[in-house]
Amino acid sequence: xxxxxxxxxxxxxxxxxxxxxxxxxxxxxxxxxxxxxxxxxxxxxxxxxxxxxxxxxxxxxxxxxxxxxxxxxxxxxxxxxxxxxxxxxxxxxxxxxxxxxxxxxxxxxxxxxxxxxxxxxxxxxxxxxxxxxxxxxxxxxxxxxxxxxxxxxxxxxxxxxxxxxxxxxxxxxxxxxxxxxxxxxxxxxxxxxxxxxxxxxxxxxxxxxxxxxxxxxxxxxxxxxxxxxxxxxxxxxxxxxxxxxxxxxxxxxxxxxxxxxxxxxxxxxxxxxxx
Amino acid sequence: xxxxxxxxxxxxxxxxxxxxxxxxxxxxxxxxxxxxxxxxxxxxxxxxxxxxxxxxxxxxxxxxxxxxxxxxxxxxxxxxxxxxxxxxxxxxxxxxxxxxxxxxxxxxxxxxxxxxxxxxxxxxxxxxxxxxxxxxxxxxxxxxxxxxxxxxxxxxxxxxxxxxxxxx
Numbered sequence: 001x002x003x004x005x006x007x008x009x010x011x012x013x014x015x016x017x018x019x020x021x022x023x024x025x026x027x028x029x030x031x032x033x034x035x036x037x038x039x040x041x042x043x044x045x046x047x048x049x050x051x052x053x054x055x056x057x058x059x060x061x062x063x064x065x066x067x068x069x070x071x072x073x074x075x076x077x078x079x080x081x082x083x084x085x086x087x088x089x090x091x092x093x094x095x096x097x098x099x100x101x102x103x104x105x106x107x108x109x110x111x112x113x114x115x116x117x118x119x120x121x122x123x124x125x126x127x128x129x130x131x132x133x134x135x136x137x138x139x140x141x142x143x144x145x146x147x148x149x150x151x152x153x154x155x156x157x158x159x160x161x162x163x164x165x166x167x168x169x170x171x172x173x174x175x176x177x178x179x180x181x182x183x184x185x186x187x188x189x190x191x192x193x194x195x196x197x198x199x200x201x202x203x204x205x206x207x208x209x210x211x212x213x214x215x216x217x218x219x220x221x222x223x224x225x226x227x228x229x230x231x232x233x234x235x236x237x238x239x240x241x242x243x244x245x246x247x248x249x250x251x252x253x254x255x256x257x258x259x260x261x262x263x264x265x266x267x268x269x270x271x272x273x274x275x
Numbered sequence: 276x277x278x279x280x281x282x283x284x285x286x287x288x289x290x291x292x293x294x295x296x297x298x299x300x301x302x303x304x305x306x307x308x309x310x311x312x313x314x315x316x317x318x319x320x321x322x323x324x325x326x327x328x329x330x331x332x333x334x335x336x337x338x339x340x341x342x343x344x345x346x347x348x349x350x351x352x353x354x355x356x357x358x359x360x361x362x363x364x365x366x367x368x369x370x371x372x373x374x375x376x377x378x379x380x381x382x383x384x385x386x387x388x389x390x391x392x393x394x395x396x397x398x399x400x401x402x403x404x405x406x407x408x409x410x411x412x413x414x415x416x417x418x419x420x421x422x423x424x425x426x427x428x429x430x431x432x433x434x435x436x437x438x439x440x441x442x443x
Contacts, residue, residue, distance in 0.1 A: 010357070012324040017331045017353040024335070024346030025396065034346055042339040046294060053295025118403065126296045129341040130305050130386075130409045131393060133400055162342055170342060177399025198400035 024183070036147075036163070044140075052126035054125065107210055117270045119143045122208060123263050133176035135159075135200065137266060140167045145249070148228060150221075150269045155258035156234035157181065157221065157268060169268070175200055175260060183235055184222040185213055191222050192252065194235060200260045203236060205252035219254060228273045281431045282329065286336050289313055294340060303441040304405075305412035308382070310337040312417045312424050314352040315381040316358025318376055326363070329354025344396055351392055355385045378421035384412040 015074035038166050121137035138159055139145055151160045151171045159179070162172040172179060179196040183205060192207035207213055217238045223231025289309045295305040310333040316332075318326020334352030337344045359381055386409055393401035417424075 008329070010360070013324050014327045014353065014357045015358075017327050018350060021331065021334075021346045021350035021353065024338075024349060025344055026346075028345040029396075039339055039345065046290070046340070049291055053291045054299070057296040057299065060300070125294075127300065127341070128294055128306075129337070129343065130308070130413070131389070131398065132342045134342050134405045172342060176399075178397075196399070198403065198405070 029096065039163055042055060042164045042169065043136075043163055043168050047093065047165065047168045050125065050136075052160045061115070095257065114230075114232070117144075118267045119145065119270060120265055120267055121145075122265055124168075133173040133179075134162065135171050135173065135263060135266075137169050137171060137268070140165045140169050142166050143268075144269075144270050145169050145268050146272055148273045149271060150229050150233060151269050152233060152269060153258045153263065153265075154267075155175065155259065156236065157229070158260065158263065161268065171266070173260065174203060174256065174258075181235060182222040182224060182227055183219040185211070186218040186220055188212065188217070191224070192219075194219065194252075196253055201256050202239075203254040203256060205238075205254050206249040207252065209243065209248050209250050209252070211240055213250060213252060215239060215241060218257075219252075230269065230271045233269070278434070283360050285313065285427060286332060287386065289333065290336055290340060302412045302416070303408050305409050307416040307420065308337075308386070308413050309391070309420070309424075310334060310348065311352060311355065311382055311413070312378065312420055314356035314385070314443060315359045315417070315427070316374075316421065316424040316428040317431070318356040318361075319363055320425060321360065321432040322363045323357050323360030325362030325432060326356035327353045328356070330354070343359060343393065343398060347396065350388065351385060351389045354388065355381055358384075360405075367427075368431050374425055375418055375421040376426070379414045379418040381418040383410050384411045386413050419439045419442060 011218055019175045024035070031270050034244035047167075058201055067243060072173075109269050121143075123138035124138050125136045127134045137151075145161055145164055147161055147164050150157060151159045151161060159171045159173040159176075161169050163170040173196070174181065174194075177196050177198050180192050182191065183194050184191050185207070188211065190207050190211035190213055192205050194203040194205035197204050205219070215238050218270065219235045219238065221231060221233040223229060223236060234257050236254040236256040239255040242251040242253075244251070291311050293306075297309060301307065313327065313333045314330030315327035321329065331349050331353035333356075334349035335346075337348045337352075337378050341348075359429065387406070388437060389408075390401040
């Protein structure tokens with residue numbers, strides 16, 4: 001009898017908790033303000049705690065990386081030395097390429113960030129969970145940052161601000177599977193949409209099948225009315241075009257211009273999405 | 276110290292550890308999930324009621340730290356905590372290694388449930404080949420941490436921790 005009563009109470013508890021979770025999910029999907037505020041408050045409260053903990057645990061993390069990625073580090077060291085040599089030779093070539101990108105953008109009447117104000121920020125941590133593609137930066141509302149603002153490096157778009165507190169922001173990366181961005185192909189009037197793939201260096205895009213798009217072409221944010229991004233932020237280059245028979249769209253493989261593996265400092269473009 | 280206070284202390288410590296330590300110590304790009312571990316061991320030592328409640332609170336705390344939909348971890352972890360609680364007694368008293376094995380299996384199930392529910396709710400790229408790696412690493416690490424987590428959970432639920440053997 002007592003066991004049955006206990007079992008009945010357990011069932012009641014789990015049903016209540018499941019319904020509460022579903023309520024939270026529904027409110028979150030509907031953009032319920034207080035939940036956003038709660039998340040921002042936690043982000044703000046955990047900034048000093050997280051930094052303190054990271055400071056204490058950093059030696060453990062470093063030891064871990066040395067122990068388990070020692071070979072990788074050695075290989076990376078060798079690779080980097082080789083790269084330094086190559087890069088010294090390519091410096092001039094790199095300047096030319098940068099100028100070419102600039103010229104292309106200017107020819108298309110586009111400016112990388114242009115006169116839009118920006119603020120630099122340091123990346124303080126990566127994603128906390130295994131299903132997030134985010135980074136945390138050390139600037140927030142006190143520096144003029146608002147939710148939805150684009151985040152770039154010198155090479156191109158890397159994400160947008162997903163959550164913001166006084167002195168902290170969480171940036172959703174372009175590689176996140178839920179990230180979409182409208183693009184235009186530089187030098188053409190082709191417009192399309194690119195989506196993150198969960199991969200650190202690629203996105204997948206689609207354009208109208210009638211449009212001519214070739215590998216190597218540069219994609220920038222389209223900035224069409226209602227866009228989440230201003231016009232002209234470089235995204236990536238087309239590395240492959242697939243045209244499935246009967247499809248109304250061409251699929252594009254996009255290689256990102258920004259190096260997502262090496263993010264120490266980023267720039268937040270203080271541009272608010274048009275509602 | 277009251278049970279509620281101990282639960283709050285454990286959840287806060289878990290948040291600090293997850294944010295400051297475990298998110299940095301990644302194996303094949305995968306971090307441990309101490310909140311899922313707490314939900315399982317809390318259920319195994321406290322029963323289904325407490326397991327479900329602790330799972331819910333642990334999941335909700337985790338949800339506040341990450342960018343996935345708020346309530347998703349709470350939903351999955353309360354179900355896992357409840358399931359672990361149903362096995363309380365049989366599992367914990369059967370043998371020394373059964374709770375560890377149960378933690379490994381529960382962690383694997385928790386990660387898969389999270390990915391499936393996430394996909395149902397429109398989270399892209401939760402159900403992909405990398406999920407196998409996530410399942411393996413989270414299960415393995417949670418299995419390694421199971422013994423101290425079980426002891427911590429017993430301490431958390433004890434009505435008079437000073438008088439009872441907290442560390443069995």
